[in-house]
Amino acid sequence: MNHLTVLAASFLDADGYGSDRTGRRPWPAPVAEALQRGELEALRWSTLFSSETSRFGRMDFLSRLGLMAVELLDARFEAMEPAQRDAVGVCVETRSGCTVTDRRFLQMPLASTFAYTLPSTVVGEICIRHRFRGPVMCLLPVPGQDGSLETALGWLNRGEAGACVCVACDLLEKKIAASLLLSDDVPPGGWQGCAVLIGRRTEASHDHLWRLDSLPRLARSLCALGPAIPSIDQIGTPGEGTRPTRGPIYGGVGRVPSPGGG
C-alpha cells in the first residue's frame, strides 16, 4: 500500500472519454461509429479540444492517445512557471508498444514514421507540448509487476519530481492480445489512453491510500465517479483518520462505488 495524491485523472477508449471533472462522456455519434469499427483516424483533436496543436496529425495513434489523455486532465499546465515544468516527471506505460506503427514502417519506410517506432515517442510528444523537463520513464509492464504509478511515486518520495504525469496507452490488435494473454482487461476496441496527475501531499490534502494495481483501472474508476465529487483531492481512506467521501475504489481493497454513492 502506498500514499498517493491524485490531482486529476482521465481516459479515452472506444466507448467514450472523460475525466474526474467531467465524468464519462460518449463520443459524438459519427465518431462513435467509426471508433467502434476500429477506425482511429476518426479520433481528431478538434473533437475534444479547442486548443491548437500542429503536431497531432503527424503522430502515430499511440502518441495521439497519450497526448489526448494528458490534455483531458485539464490541469492548466500552461499556467506553470518554467521551474515548475522542470519538476514535472512523465512516466508512460504501454503493453502494446508501437507494433502497429512498426508494421506501417515495414510497409512504407518513411522518416516521419520511423520516429514513432519507439514505444517511448509519446513521452517526447507530451514533454514537447507541455514543456516538461523533469525525469522520464517508459515501462512495458510485465504482467503482475509494478507499473508507472510506483515509478512516479518514487520520484515524488525521493524529491526527484514535484508532480508526475502517468500515462497508459495501448493499441492492441485483439488477436495478438488474446493469443499472448497480455492482459486480463483488454480495453473496448483494443485501444485506450489513460492519464493521472499525481502530486505531493500538502497540508490541505487528505491521506490517500491506494493499492497501486493498474493505472488504467485507477483512471477509469476516478472518471466513473465523475463530477459527483468536488475534488479527487478529498478522497479519503478508512483507517487513516480521515472520513472518506468515498470508499477505497479498487484492487481488492473495496468495490467501485456508483457515481454519487459512497
Place this chain on the structure above:
Amino acid sequence: MDPAVTAPRVAIAASGAVNALGLGLERLEQAVRANATGLRDCPRLSGKGYQSTVGGFVPDEVWRQLRERDPAHGDAPAFLLADAALREALLGLQSSGSEAAPGFPGAPTGSCERSHLDATPASRRGLVLSTTKAEITALERAFHQQPCSVTAQRHLFPALLAADLAAAHNLAGPVHCVSLACISGLLAIQQGALLIQEDKADLVFVVGVDLLSDFVLSGFTTLKSLEPGGCHPFDVDRKGLSLGEGAGAVALVRRETLASPALVVKGWGSSNDANHLTGPSRDGSGLALAMNRALQKAGITPDAVDFVHTHGTGTPYNDAMEGMALRLVFDARVPPFCSSKGLFGHTLGAAGLLETLVCLAAARQQMLPGTPGLRTPDPSVPDSLLQTPRRAESLRHMLKLNAGFGGTNAALVLEWEGA
C-alpha cells in the same frame, strides 16, 4: 531526511557482454585498452539501398556458438544475445561472489563462502531488461512470410522477452522492462538499483539488448544519419553514426556484500529537452539538467568528476550538443571524456549497459579510454577529449551519459571504490 542518504549503496558484482568485439568481457576490455574498433562492413546487407552497411555486427562465429548452445532459441537472436550476457554475469557471480562480507543476505553467521547466487532465494532475484526493439527480426520475417517461431513472435513484445529471460534463469523476484530510446540502459540500471534500495530484491540483473536489423538500418537510412564508412565521434569531419548490436549485463547487489573493489551506482538523473522529437536540443541544457540531477543525487560537485563517458554518436548535432552540455556543467574545467561508439557501434537499448562496462573496465585498469574512429578532434568541443587511451592518475568518480529520440537525456554517476 533525504532518502538517498539512508538508502543502501548498490554496486556491480558481476557483468557480461557480447557485441561486435566478440563474446565475453575480456574481448571488450582488450579492445578498450587497444583503442580498437569492432565496426566492419556487412556484405549481406549491400545492395539494399542503406546509407551504410558498416556497423557493429556480432561476428558469425559467435552466432554459431550461441545457436549451438541453445538451438531452441535459434531463431530468437535477441534472446540469444541477452541470454549470453546474462549467463556470463551469472558465471562471474558464482566465481567472484565468494568474498561475501558478514551480513550478506541469507549467508550463515560468520560464513564468507557462499556466492551471491547461492545465498539469494529466487524470489529475491530480479531482472530489469532494457531494449528498444527487442526481437524485431521476427516482425521482419512475419512481414515477408518467412518462418518464425512462436517464441520469437512473443519476444516482439519486450515485456515477454523479459519474462522469458527471468524464467529461464529462475529469477522469480521483480521483473521490469524499460524502453526509452537510447537512454533505456541507464534508466534500467537506475531501476535495478532502486529495487535493491527499496528492499524489493537482493540481487538484480540488468540486461540491455538490441539487434542490428534491416528495420533499424532502414530507419536510420530514412533519417540520413549514418556515416557511410564508420563513425568518427567528435571529429571535425563527422557525418553520422554507426549502428551496432549486442547485449550487456550487470548483476547489482548491496555494496556491503562485496569485500573486493567495486563500481558503485552512486547517482542518476534524467530529463527531457521538450524541444524536438529526433534531434537534440541545440544548447545542451537538457542533458546538463540530467547531469546536474545525477551529481546532486550522488552528493558530489562537478569538480569531483574524474572522467565522462559520453553518448558520442558521431552525428554533427549530438556531439556539438554534448560539448555544450559539458561546458554548462563543468565550465572551463571539463574532465577527460570519450565515446565508445567506434568500439562496437550504437547499440541502442544495450548502449547504456555496454558503455557502463567500458567505465568498469577503465576503473579496473585505472585508465582513461580513447575514442576509436576519432581522427581530427572538433575544435569546438572541449579540449579534454580523449583520442587514445592513457593512464589515469586517479579514476574514482565517472559520469556516464546517454541521450535519445524524444529529447530524452540520462546521466549516471559511478564511483570506483578501490582496494
